Amino acid sequence: MLTVIEGTYENGQVILDHKPKIENKTKVVVIFEETEMPAETLIRRPFGISNGNITLSPDFNDPLDDLKDYM
Numbered sequence: 001m002l003t004v005i006e007g008t009y010e011n012g013q014v015i016l017d018h019k020p021k022i023e024n025k026t027k028v029v030v031i032f033e034e035t036e037m038p039a040e041t042l043i044r045r046p047f048g049i050s051n052g053n054i055t056l057s058p059d060f061n062d063p064l065d066d067l068k069d070y071m
Contacts, residue, residue: 007016014030063071 003020003022005016005018005020007014009015009030009032
């Protein structure tokens with residue numbers, strides 16, 4: 001039977017989150033899960049920061065001449 005107990009490896013020791021209910025000598029397999037440290041917290045830009053900087057031409061939604069054959 002397999003039993004899973006989480007823990008932490010630190011300074012050469014495995015520290016289990018809780019004690020297993022197994023009393024006799026038992027084979028153990030340890031699997032290391034790499035966890036990434038969070039990168040710097042990104043600063044959220046305020047909504048609408050580029051408002052007024054981008055403009056579209058008045059004929060933006062007009063059909064393209066190149067696609068007349070397909071329409």
